[in-house]
Amino acid sequence: MKEVILAIETSCDDTSAAIAINGIIKSNIIKSQGVHSNYGGVVPEISSREHQKNIILVVEEALKSAKVKKNDLNAISFTIGPGLLGSLLVGCSFAKSLSFALNLPLIGVDHMKAHVLSNFIDNPIPDFPFICLTVSGGHTQLVLVKDFLNMKIIGETLDDAVGEAFDKSAKILGIEYPGGPIIDKLSQKGNPLKFKFSKPKVSDLNFSFSGIKTSILYFVKSQMEKDPEFIEKNLNDISASIQYSLVEILIEKLIKAANKYKISNIAIAGGVSANSLLRIEIEKVKKIYNWTTFIPKIEYCTDNAAMIAIGAHYYIKEKRFDDINVCPNPRLNF
Numbered sequence: 152m153k154e155v156i157l158a159i160e161t162s163c164d165d166t167s168a169a170i171a172i173n174g175i176i177k178s179n180i181i182k183s184q185g186v187h188s189n190y191g192g193v194v195p196e197i198s199s200r201e202h203q204k205n206i207i208l209v210v211e212e213a214l215k216s217a218k219v220k221k222n223d224l225n226a227i228s229f230t231i232g233p234g235l236l237g238s239l240l241v242g243c244s245f246a247k248s249l250s251f252a253l254n255l256p257l258i259g260v261d262h263m264k265a266h267v268l269s270n271f272i273d274n275p276i277p278d279f280p281f282i283c284l285t286v287s288g289g290h291t292q293l294v295l296v297k298d299f300l301n302m303k304i305i306g307e308t309l310d311d312a313v314g315e316a317f318d319k320s321a322k323i324l325g326i327e328y329p330g331g332p333i334i335d336k337l338s339q340k341g342n343p344l345k346f347k348f349s350k351p352k353v354s355d356l357n358f359s360f361s362g363i364k365t366s367i368l369y370f371v372k373s374q375m376e377k378d379p380e381f382i383e384k385n386l387n388d389i390s391a392s393i394q395y396s397l398v399e400i401l402i403e404k405l406i407k408a409a410n411k412y413k414i415s416n417i418a419i420a421g422g423v424s425a426n427s428l429l430r431i432e433i434e435k436v437k438k439i440y441n442w443t444t445f446i447p448k449i450e451y452c453t454d455n456a457a458m459i460a461i462g463a464h465y466y467i468k469e470k471r472f473d474d475i476n477v478c479p480n481p482r483l484n485f
């Protein structure tokens with residue numbers, strides 16, 4: 152029988168719906184909520200209201216673009232957590248209603264496992280075991296992936312996520328939210344070695360990004376006192392130097408993890424895996440260490456329902472379904 156999955160992702164500020172047929176993505180519609188740039192970060196209450204406004208349109212668009220009718224579906228999946236509770240509730244309630252109305256199985260998918268599984272959307276796909284560096288707005292994790300749903304966190308941030316470090320550094324420079332992609336763009340024309348920021352000293356495979364963020368803040372403040380046009384004159388170089396420092400931290404820990412676990416299949420995932428320098432550096436390092444690397448397409452790096460659909464495909468293989476009483480878990484941790 153054909154397996155036709157509708158997936159819904161509403162964990163943060165992107166409303167997304169996707170259709171997968173037999174594990175192949177047929178559509179992936181993403182409606183981002185630009186409204187948060189006015190506030191310098193995601194406002195949870197506004198995010199849930201925007202999901203409520205967008206969800207029907209996004210789901211209809213996903214069905215239309217995949218040329219699938221509601222009656223062709225045979226499973227409904229959604230992001231169960233982690234994320235913002237009000238946002239998760241919109242996707243979860245919508246999925247529950249649809250599964251009840253159409254009498255279809257319901258599958259709540261872990262958002263962080265789904266980020267890792269974005270590496271299974273397109274070929275080539277990784278062999279097990281592999282290590283995935285998952286870097287996003289809320290998480291920075293080194294994940295040992297033993298099987299599709301058998302994953303273990305072997306390192307993670309003790310404070311801020313690297314995406315947060317990009318966004319908060321951008322805010323210091325007067326760049327609107329989300330600053331990560333803009334820092335990436337400005338860096339193309341900057342000198343990454345012009346300014347140096349102190350690197351965190353964190354043991355083993357864990358990360359810390361709050362210190363570097365503070366050192367960027369004090370550095371910029373002190374320079375602005377000397378020259379009020381410092382940011383304006385040096386924006387490309389400051390951006391490139393911040394990006395270089397953050398990516399260097401990620402690469403160093405990734406090498407350490409690969410050596411410690413003697414694993415040479417290496418993947419990346421999450422919004423920050425869209426970063427051009429990270430993608431370039433991984434390709435450089437792979438030659439030195441003889442890695443086989445897996446890098447998802449940009450549209451599957453930031454939040455998207457395609458990765459939830461792929462997640463659901465593997466949940467179905469393991470017969471992991473939810474019942475109608477299921478509730479989202481904003482702090483879900485695997």
Ligand SMILES: Nc1ncnc2c1ncn2[C@@H]1O[C@H](COP(=O)(O)OP(=O)(O)OP(=O)(O)O)[C@@H](O)[C@H]1O
Nearest residue numbers: 287288289290314329331332335422423425426454
């Ligand atoms: N090219 C880029 N360079 C650096 N950072 C980027 C780039 N593109 C996106 N980001 C960052 O990715 C983050 C968003 O990623 P994603 O959508 O996966 O996070 P999230 O869903 O908010 O968090 P989580 O997945 O941890 O719940 C933001 O911090 C954004 O600045």
Ligand SMILES: [Mg+2]
Nearest residue numbers: 287422453454
């Ligand atoms: Mg995410």
